[in-house]
Amino acid sequence: MxxxxxxxxxxxxxxxxxxxxxxxxxxxxxxxxxxxxxxxxxxxxxxxxxxxxxxTHTHTGKRIITPNDAQQLWIFPERKDKLGSGGLLQIYMDPESHPDASSGFSKYELGVGGALPEHKHNKTEEIAYFLSGTGVVISYENDERKETIVKEGYVWYTAPGEWHSFQNTGKEPLKLVFATVPNAKHGLLDFFKKVGVKPETEPSNTLSAAEFAKLAADNDLILKPSKIE
Missing domain, CATH: 1.20.5 (Single alpha-helices involved in coiled-coils or other helix-helix interfaces)
Structure with missing residues (x-):
């Protein structure tokens, strides 16, 4: 049991x-x-x-750029030891230093009495901000030449294909910073690097007018033809 x-x-x-x-x-x-x-x-x-x-690491090039980092060039100096009516160019960003950046960035000081020849860019936009001095910007509206006085605080925008230039009409250097879009090789900054010289270096005058025009055109700077009366 x-x-x-x-x-x-x-x-x-x-x-x-x-x-x-x-x-x-x-x-x-x-x-x-x-x-x-x-x-x-x-x-x-x-x-x-x-x-x-x-x-964070996609783009190359320095994030903070000091004046010592900028490449300094004299553009069309009067002579080796005098800039005169030429220009002092400081390149902070270009295709070489910042190949992945969307735009180049520079500072330009145009000497008293200085002027750039009238020209256009087929691919490049320019945005400039005037820091000091007084000058005149040359532009065209409906094929009519127009001169506009510019000074500190003014912004100047130039679209691709527009003829333009500027002159220093004051008694001190006309200073501006400007961006070039896109930041492409064989562009405006490359042209300046080819024709410019280091400060206090003997300027080169070996190019003929035709060679100079071709060099400019190869770097998206097309000189405006002179009218034949």
């Missing part, structure tokens, strides 16, 4: 083990989606961090 009788304690213990096993199994199943979501979230954060890290 005792051998055939079931032990209540054993039955109770077995039931408790079964209940614990079922509960644990349910808990693991419930946690699996959460773990999967957590893994996806962690992966997403890692990918996002990687993307941001790459964007």
């Amino acid at each position: 005792l051998k055939n009788k079931k032990n209540p304690k054993l039955i109770k213990l077995a039931a408790m083990i079964m209940i614990f096993t079922v509960v644990q199994s349910c808990g693991e199943n419930a946690n699996k989606p959460q773990k999967k979501e957590d893994s996806v979230a962690v992966l997403s954060l890692k990918e996002e961090a990687h993307i941001h890290d790459n964007s």
Whole structure:
């Protein structure tokens, strides 16, 4: 009789083990989606961090550029030791120093009595801000030549294909900073680098008028033809 009788304690213990096993199994199943979501979230954060890290290092070139970093050139100086009515160009950003930048950036000081020949750019936009001095900007509206006085605080925008120039009409250098868009090779800044010289260096006058015009055109600076009366 005792051998055939079931032990209540054993039955109770077995039931408790079964209940614990079922509960644990349910808990693991419930946690699996959460773990999967957590893994996806962690992966997403890692990918996002990687993307941001790459964007920080996409563009090359210095972020902070000092005057000592700028390339200084004399443009059409009067002689080796005198700039005269020529221009002092300081190039801060160009295709060489910042190849991935969208625009170039420079500072220009045009000497007293100085002027640039009338010209246009087929591909380049220019945005200039005048820092000091007084001058005249030459532009064209409906093929009519127009002269506008400019001074400190004035902004000058030139679209591709527009004939333009400027002159220093004051008694001090006419200073401006300007951006060139796009920041492309064989552009305006490359032209200045080819015709300019380092300060207090003997200017070069070896180019003929035809060679000078070709060099200018090859760097997106097209000189306006003189009218023959």
